[in-house]
Amino acid sequence: MTISTIGMLAAILTTGAYIPQAYKTIKTRQTRDLSIVTFTMLFVGTILWFIYGMYIRDTPLMLANGITATLSGIIFFLKINATGKRRRR
Amino acid sequence: MTISTIGMLAAILTTGAYIPQAYKTIKTRQTRDLSIVTFTMLFVGTILWFIYGMYIRDTPLMLANGITATLSGIIFFLKINATGKRRRR
Numbered sequence: 747m748t749i750s751t752i753g754m755l756a757a758i759l760t761t762g763a764y765i766p767q768a769y770k771t772i773k774t775r776q777t778r779d780l781s782i783v784t785f786t787m788l789f790v791g792t793i794l795w796f797i798y799g800m801y802i803r804d805t806p807l808m809l810a811n812g813i814t815a816t817l818s819g820i821i822f823f824l825k826i827n828a829t830g831k832r833r834r835r
Numbered sequence: 836m837t838i839s840t841i842g843m844l845a846a847i848l849t850t851g852a853y854i855p856q857a858y859k860t861i862k863t864r865q866t867r868d869l870s871i872v873t874f875t876m877l878f879v880g881t882i883l884w885f886i887y888g889m890y891i892r893d894t895p896l897m898l899a900n901g902i903t904a905t906l907s908g909i910i911f912f913l914k915i916n917a918t919g920k921r922r923r924r
Binding site: 749752753755756757758759760762763764765766767769770771774776777778779780781783784785787788790791792794795797798801802 | 838841842844845846847848849851852853854855856858859860863865866867868869870872873874876877879880881883884886887890891
């Protein structure tokens with residue numbers, strides 16, 4: 747395996763990693779074991795990476811972080827929605 | 836805010852993001868709502884990024900991914916441990 751294959755595989759794995767978590771959370775709506783702080787940090791952090799990528803005109807950086815921002819954003823909103831519902835009960 | 840401050844803040848947020856999740860999971864041992872596929876991908880992906888970082892001699896890349904590999908690794912092992920225990924019951 748060449749080093750660029752390793753880098754490419756690393757990028758695919760870490761970028762795609764939130765797809766199964768988002769799928770699971772959308773399907774089950776169960777968010778109790780997820781840390782709200784983690785998903786807030788991921789959501790805000792990847793948006794900032796995206797802005798940084800736009801500024802330095804780095805398309806792979808924008809693409810990877812745009813995907814992660816969307817997925818972590820979905821999980822984040824499902825988490826705060828569930829937390830809000832529990833509080834209102 | 837300068838663009839390097841945005842990049843630095845992005846790096847701190849996305850690197851530190853797994854600290855609260857690892858803390859929560861260690862404390863509660865509750866992993867039901869976590870996707871095992873997500874944490875497998877994150878763990879393997881960040882190890883590959885670390886190897887890539889070693890090869891291209893990029894210290895920030897190694898540091899960030901070393902931290903994330905450790906934290907996602909902890910969550911991953913707690914998840915498979917809990918899954919194994921449920922199966923044995």
